[in-house]
Amino acid sequence: MPEIVHTKAELRARVASWKSAGQTVALVPTMGALHAGHLALVKQAGDHADRVVVSIFVNPAQFAPHEDFDRYPRTLDTDSAALSAERVDLIYAPAVEEMYPEGFITRVAPQGGPASGLESDARPHFFGGVTTVVSKLFGQVRPDVAIFGEKDWQQLQVVRRMSRDLDIDVEVVPGPTVREHDGLALSSRNRYLSPEDRAAAPALHRILTESAALIGHGAPIGVVMADAREAITKAGFTVDYVEARHALTLDPIASTHDGPIRLLVAARIGGTRLIDNVPVPRGQD
Template sequence: MFFAVQFHFLLLKNIQIMKIIHTIKELRQWRQSVQSVAFVPTMGNLHAGHLALVQRAQSEAEHVVVSIFVNRLQFGQGEDFDRYPRTLEQDAAKLRDVGVAVLFAPDERELYPNVAQNYQVEPPHLQNELCGAFRPNHFRGVATVVCKLFNIVQADTACFGKKDYQQLAIIRGMVDDLNMPIKIVPVDTGRADDGLALSSRNQYLSATERAEAPRMFQQLQWLAEQVRGGNHDYVALEQAAAAELTAHGWQVDYVEIREAGSLNVARLGDKNLVVLAAARLGTTRLIDNLEFQAA
């Protein structure tokens, strides 16, 4: 009798049909019917990096909700909001295959019914540093939509990739500072065999650019190796890594060594460091980062 019940339960779990939900109302109704939920917010066009987030989420809760929403608020003028790849059908198939409970795919009117988002989450000055210096209002848009999604999904846990390291820091800061009842789980960056960080924007790269792209991560590794080897001239190291990229046709936004927890500018004595970079190959902007320990 006991085994029969167990077996039945497992069977039900395996044949769980993924729901695709488009409205906040329906999502809230579903939420009331389940206990623990882990959440993975995305902009779609899913790759192995996203699926690693889902896998991690599945280890955190009984049900996983993945959202797909290309958030206009976080794109600046002249950025790729319009051409950002929208591939809902293929994304849904991938999520169904890995056993996601709910794909939440609201349209713009559902999340921004007044067109303007009148109330926003305002992050501190970090929002204007690193990528924020090149993408005005980007992190305010990220924080605001994530706040909205957290309030809608009411998950116990949310998983974010370390690929977007500054985004992760801002989400963690927001959750902490606004006492949001959710646990944030960081997940390591997925990489191609040659080291290139997985990103939806990689598909914009020409074959030549794709061959060049792994140099960014190689430079981050080189820089971390230098610091671990005792070179503490952070400014010179940042400049050397940037110059190497520039020499190979990159337009570098920044290469910066920061304290990993706060993202403050790294100072001698800081142990936990991260080096972050952003640069363009042609019209495609790539970012990456690498955590490391000072010697």
């Protein structure tokens, strides 16, 4: 079982001993409720550094008052058991008071660039909460490498930009999305799906993949995305957004000549909000 620490002081002492020995450190930030997707990121972290730290912290700063912070699963014992089968050196599981002590007033507030639109329109508070906690984790752990899943594609690009803009010396490495056999992206929130909603949920990835193939073969982006929205709605979802964006800058895109394209979607089925994204293949037309 990996060692679990709950305070910055304990964390820094362990990391300092590794650094003094010339060892490199990889961080996998999580909110717990770990699944195979998280464990794939942990395995990837072990390929990039001598030591692996997994943080488990349900970050209140990225939840709006009406969202699911209180019911978000907290499963530290189960998570620790799952990580015991992986090469993990330390689990950092701070309390809210440790991360945001009394009197805490400073926030990171990304504006523009990859933080524009999409999740920012649907959840205006979100990236401020993410970048604030990630910048704190980077400062506390001092990792050489941090692994972020591609399922949260916009988040990945926002964290990359934050690290560059704030001169944080960490390599942000993407980890491929892990999916169920029917294409549904693994997510801690999938456990909220009713059996009926779970059966319908794979339509999200299927429609997105079909749309990406059409665009890759030269179909007009605007037409394809309008059809995708209609198809996702007919599959039982309420769509927050489904858009084609430049894969790295997240700028709106009108043509396949504008750069690499990523299709991104967020939609609700039942009481569960799902996100996904796929690349548009190039050179097929």
